[in-house]
Amino acid sequence: MSGQGKLAQPTAVASPAQRVLAALLALLCVLSAFVVIRSTHETRQLYARLQVLEARQWFLQEDHGRLLLEKSYWGSHHRVATEARDKLKFAAPALSQLRLVTP
Secondary structure, three states: OOOOOOOOOOOOOHHHHHHHHHHHHHHHHHHHHHHHHHHHHHHHHHHHHHHHHHHHHHHHHHHHHHHHHHHHHHHHHHHHHHHHHOOOOOOOHHHHHHHHOOO
């Protein structure tokens, strides 16, 4: 057989500088992979925190709306007048009880 079936072996030998460069590039690839993993992990943690904060914001906005309605109810003139008359027994003074004060 005159060389058929045999694969030619590469004869080029890498220089020491090329080996160092190849090792450095491999190390950088591994470091880059770890940075991507860490970044992905932090992104997931931050997204979970965002969901918790958005749920809390929704609850607080709902509570704020209820409090605004309650404030509107308790601050209405009719409600204050009714409370003063019924619970505190306030009454408008008779005309004979009014006095005019001049400076």
